[in-house]
Amino acid sequence: MTRQILIILSDAHTFSVYKVDGTVKQAETGFFLSELSKPLTHLLDSGYSVTFASPNGKEPNIDPLSESTMLAFLGQWWVKNRENKLIQEMRLENNLANPRPFASISDEELASFDGIFIPGGHAPLSDLGNNPELGRILWHFHNAGKPTAVICHGPYAFMSTKHAPNTPRFAYKGYNITSWSDQEEKLVETLKGGTVPKVESTLALEGAVMVTGAAQKAGAVTVDREVVSGSNPMAAEGLGKRLVEMLQEGEQVKGA
Structure with a gap:
């Protein structure tokens, strides 16, 4: 039996930086390479x-x-090359170059997926948090208790559950969640010279219990019910491993 995972990406190539003079600058973004490729490797x-x-x-x-050899890969060019090669393979051999539009995935088809994964990069800030169709999709995985993995800015997509057609409320109230922290975002704001929407405080206002600290910044993941989450690229390896474990645990329960 085919085991299927849905990977959610953003269409956005930029995100908004709000300057002190009232103007809004668009900064280039997308998915963060290692935050997609490391968990993807574990899944495949x-x-x-x-x-x-x-x-x-x-x-x-x-x-x-995320493609900076020195900043993102600490000089490990061979790791960068390996991850870029995987992404290129996904473009050629899978549907990474032409993702499925959310609306094209019916409720019936969602039942065929065993889990869902949302990588980071600043792109989710632009078009995932208020998307009703994504809200519908996430409610499916939430209601079914299917493994749901998010990292860095990926948890911002959880805000979409407030915009879902039939259940417009935040699905993850009371959940322990780790995301890109407000403290980490302040470093980006210094570099960009403006303010950026915050993942951590936004989810906290909706009732999520945000788990942050030295361990999380160093790559520890947080698991609560069906959700596994991480703060930054350092968590990508552990997140991928834990997601696979959760999927396999679910299969064992089904087979019992």
Whole structure:
């Protein structure tokens, strides 16, 4: 039996930076390379098939910062090359170049997916948090208790559950969640010279219990019910491993 994972990406190639003078600057972004490729590697190596989806099916962009050999890969160019090669394979052999539009995935088809994964990069801030179709999709995985993995800015997509057609409320109230922290975002704001929407405080206002600290910043993941979450690229490896474990645990329960 085919084991299917839905991977959610943004159509956005920029995100908004709000300047002190009242103007809004668009900064280039996309998905963060290692935050997609590391969990994706664990999924593929464990025999899972993946389907990419985005709001309108546009080809996603790679966040340019995430391709920096020195900043993102600490000089490990061979790791960067390996991850870029995987993404290129997904463009050619899977549907990464033309993701499924959210609206094209019916409620009936959602039942065929075993889990869902949303990587980071600043792109989710632009078009995932208020998308009704994504809200509908996330409610399916939430109600079914299917493994749901999010990292960095990916948890911002949880805000979409407030815009879902039939259940417009935040699905993850009371959940322990780790995301890109407000403290980490302040470093980006310093570099960009303006303010950026915050993931951590936005989810906290909706009733999520935000788990942050030295361990989370160093790559520890947080698990609560069906959700596994991480703060930044350092969590990508552990997030991928834990997601696969949760999927396999679910399969064992079904087979019992």
